[in-house]
Amino acid sequence: MNNEQKQHQLQHKEHITDVKLSVLDLAPVVVGSTPADALRNSLELAQHAERWGYHRYWVAEHHNMPGIASSATSVVIGHLAGGTKTIRVGSGGIMLPNHAPLVIAEQFGTLESLYPGRIDLGLGRAPGSDRRTSLALRKDLNSGEDFPELLAELRAYFDASATSYHAPVRAVPGEGLNIPIYLLGSSDFSARLAGQLGLPFAFASHFSPDYTRIALDTYRSSFQPSEHLKEPYVIVGVNAVVADTDEEAAWLGTTMQQQFLNIIRGTTGLVQPPAVMDGKWTDREQAAVAQTLKAAVNGSPDKVRGQLESFIRQTQADELIITSMIYDHQARLHSYELIAQLAGNA
Numbered sequence: 001m002n003n004e005q006k007q008h009q010l011q012h013k014e015h016i017t018d019v020k021l022s023v024l025d026l027a028p029v030v031v032g033s034t035p036a037d038a039l040r041n042s043l044e045l046a047q048h049a050e051r052w053g054y055h056r057y058w059v060a061e062h063h064n065m066p067g068i069a070s071s072a073t074s075v076v077i078g079h080l081a082g083g084t085k086t087i088r089v090g091s092g093g094i095m096l097p098n099h100a101p102l103v104i105a106e107q108f109g110t111l112e113s114l115y116p117g118r119i120d121l122g123l124g125r126a127p128g129s130d131r132r133t134s135l136a137l138r139k140d141l142n143s144g145e146d147f148p149e150l151l152a153e154l155r156a157y158f159d160a161s162a163t164s165y166h167a168p169v170r171a172v173p174g175e176g177l178n179i180p181i182y183l184l185g186s187s188d189f190s191a192r193l194a195g196q197l198g199l200p201f202a203f204a205s206h207f208s209p210d211y212t213r214i215a216l217d218t219y220r221s222s223f224q225p226s227e228h229l230k231e232p233y234v235i236v237g238v239n240a241v242v243a244d245t246d247e248e249a250a251w252l253g254t255t256m257q258q259q260f261l262n263i264i265r266g267t268t269g270l271v272q273p274p275a276v277m278d279g280k281w282t283d284r285e286q287a288a289v290a291q292t293l294k295a296a297v298n299g300s301p302d303k304v305r306g307q308l309e310s311f312i313r314q315t316q317a318d319e320l321i322i323t324s325m326i327y328d329h330q331a332r333l334h335s336y337e338l339i340a341q342l343a344g345n346a
Contacts, residue, residue: 013312016305016343020055020319023336024092024206024237027059027069027076030271030327035069039079041329042070046080048333050087053345057084058092058122058321064133067259067271074107081115090120092202092237092321093184096150097125098137102171105157109174122202123151124184148193155181180228182235187211191219198226205315206237206323207260209295216315236317238308239296240324242338243331246299252335253298256325260289273327301338308342 013019025045027038046057057080061073070076073091081089094104104121112119125147160176183194183201186208194201201219205212216234223232239256243249254274261281262269281289297307308320322339326332 011316013316013318014309016308016312019312019317021053021339021343021345022056022058022235022319022321023049023054024321024323025057025059025070026062026323026325028271028325029067029069030329031273033270038069039076041332042076043080043083044329045333045336046084046087046089049336049340050084052337052340053343054087054336054340055319056088056090056120056321058090058120060092061095061098061124063098063137065268067269074104074111077119078111078114081111081118086118088118088120089115090182091122093122093124093182095126096123096147096154098134101150101154102157102169105154105171105174108179109158109171109177112177112179113173119179120182121179122182122184123154125190126186147190151181151183151193185215188215188218191215192222195219195222195232196224198224198229200229200233200235202235202237202321204237205295206239207292209292212236212295212315216317233319234315234317235319235321236311236315238311238320238322239293240304240308240322240335240339241296241298241326242301242304242324242335244300244334244338246303249299249304252326252328252331253296255327256293256296257289259325260292261285264288264292271325271327301342304339305342308339 025042027042029035029038049057059070059073059076061071062068063071073094077089077091096104108119108121157171157174158177158179181199183190183199184204185191185201186204191201195218203212203215219234220232241249241253241256243252251274254277255272257277258272258275264285295311297304322336324332324335326335
């Protein structure tokens with residue numbers, strides 16, 4: 001056995017205790033509530049996640065979606081960081097083509113100045129919205145092919161060696177600050193770019209499970225060590241609904257099924273309460289939802305432990321970032337607590 005094989009064997013991950021656990025939050029707005037309620041719930045969840053030993057808490061940028069309150073992502077991050085003390089807080093992610101790189105550099109430079117050593121900048125290249133909303137945000141549309149150039153511009157604003165007092169444009173705050181950048185993806189585009197740049201990579205397995213293996217293999221095979229990262233670092237998104245019994249978890253999980261059914265139909269709305277799904281979808285729609293959620297975990301703690309550890313063995317992820325679309329806020333808190341208990345954190 002050569003050294004590389006030995007190293008792989010030593011690093012092989014099988015158990016939930018072998019990986020870091022984090023939270024991905026979309027600040028869900030449920031039927032009967034408001035965005036203000038959703039943001040209060042997000043802060044409470046972040047505070048509990050910190051107490052339960054979660055590593056980081058990310059919020060995602062989406063627009064023109066009544067059921068998601070995290071559209072002003074940088075503002076929400078500041079709110080969450082201000083209400084917590086130690087947990088890392090960041091974006092999962094900021095959709096960079098929606099913004100001028102200078103604006104993102106200044107926003108995250110401000111966040112890092114306010115909460116030093118706790119801010120992450122996760123970046124994606126998708127619009128996070130529909131075509132009309134993308135036009136309202138960007139004024140023009142592109143396929144995201146200029147993402148590498150936008151990323152290079154953004155990184156240059158943080159790099160004090162790349163700017164000077166004679167530079168025409170500088171990010172203040174931002175310049176010279178060490179703000180970790182993560183590339184997010186649901187295909188192999190950002191996986192390859194993250195590998196080539198030696199950056200950590202987060203894959204959206206929670207809505208693109210069919211590309212997980214391809215993207216992770218691409219990232220690891222293309223990885224080049226950098227000043228930021230010596231070895232590949234993989235975060236994988238996981239949908240999870242955990243309850244005291246399998247039956248309760250299955251019932252709570254119908255909220256997530258309805259969310260993905262709406263996505264398949266091209267509709268948006270508030271997050272729905274659990275419901276009997278018979279009659280709500282066609283056989284084709286049911287199969288499509290099941291395919292999208294095939295990497296999701298659902299059940300009692302014992303059942304979910306096996307599901308998560310199977311997923312860890314398959315992906316060899318360094319970190320799982322858990323998203324739980326659960327209608328009842330207390331049930332959502334309980335789901336994250338049960339997962340933390342599986343890892344010995346709570």
